[in-house]
Amino acid sequence: xxxxxxxxRYIACWNETDPARRxxxxxxxxxxxxxxxxxxxxxxxxxxIDAMIGGVQAKYPGFRFSLEGPxxxxxxxxxxxxxxxxxxxxxxxxxxxxxxxAADGRLSAITGFIEPQAQAA
Amino acid sequence: xxxxxxxxRYIACWNETDPARRxxxxxxxxxxxxxxxxxxxxxxxxxxIDAMIGGVQAKYPGFRFSLEGPxxxxxxxxxxxxxxxxxxxxxxxxxxxxxxxAADGRLSAITGFIEPQAQAA
Numbered sequence: 001x002x003x004x005x006x007x008x009r010y011i012a013c014w015n016e017t018d019p020a021r022r023x024x025x026x027x028x029x030x031x032x033x034x035x036x037x038x039x040x041x042x043x044x045x046x047x048x049i050d051a052m053i054g055g056v057q058a059k060y061p062g063f064r065f066s067l068e069g070p071x072x073x074x075x076x077x078x079x080x081x082x083x084x085x086x087x088x089x090x091x092x093x094x095x096x097x098x099x100x101x102a103a104d105g106r107l108s109a110i111t112g113f114i115e116p117q118a119q120a121a
Numbered sequence: 122x123x124x125x126x127x128x129x130r131y132i133a134c135w136n137e138t139d140p141a142r143r144x145x146x147x148x149x150x151x152x153x154x155x156x157x158x159x160x161x162x163x164x165x166x167x168x169x170i171d172a173m174i175g176g177v178q179a180k181y182p183g184f185r186f187s188l189e190g191p192x193x194x195x196x197x198x199x200x201x202x203x204x205x206x207x208x209x210x211x212x213x214x215x216x217x218x219x220x221x222x223a224a225d226g227r228l229s230a231i232t233g234f235i236e237p238q239a240q241a242a
Contacts, residue, residue: 037196074234079217079219111219113193113195
């Protein structure tokens with residue numbers, strides 16, 4: 001699996017609202033003891049990551065993440081930009097995620113950063 | 122020490138060419154077993170980091186790093202951009218470093234990324 005594929009699968013986890021399919025996708029994407037942290041949330045393990053994503057989906061129904069720009073990878077690291085769009089398609093946030101890849105090709109950790117909001121004109 | 126201070130001290134390590142002062146600065150900035158990785162280099166421990174930086178300085182005499190843009194930090198993570206300038210002051214590279222901060226406030230790890238070169242006009 002390329003870093004591009006892994007990043008796309010990671011984004012798919014955030015967008016999958018069917019609980020069984022999301023758990024399955026998380027198991028394919030993350031190691032058992034993976035961890036996630038960003039300025040607003042943190043979680044540990046596949047169950048914790050699943051609960052975190054489910055909580056975001058419940059709070060922001062219909063919102064969707066997408067990859068933004070190229071996926072950049074070296075050694076066991078990758079970085080990629082993302083956008084979050086409302087159900088109407090308006091982009092409401094951009095971020096940068098930095099990930100670490102375990103020996104089995106799954107994500108062992110993601111550290112997320114949120115891009116500053118552009119100033120209103 | 123703020124994340125801004127830590128990032129500035131990290132950049133100062135790269136620019137310090139006096140061996141004794143550089144070792145001292147590295148000891149103040151990095152944990153004993155810290156690690157560094159970017160697309161071109163990796164090192165482990167203060168001695169390894171010192172040797173890596175000394176090697177870069179020997180290869181590119183007179184070049185200097187500077188922080189670029191704001192330092193963004195949350196939890197035990199920080200990110201910051203940097204520029205590398207030639208002795209004549211021409212910027213020859215930009216990068217993004219992501220760091221992890223140990224309980225004692227020092228850096229435990231840096232993962233560096235290099236920005237793609239802008240297309241020539």
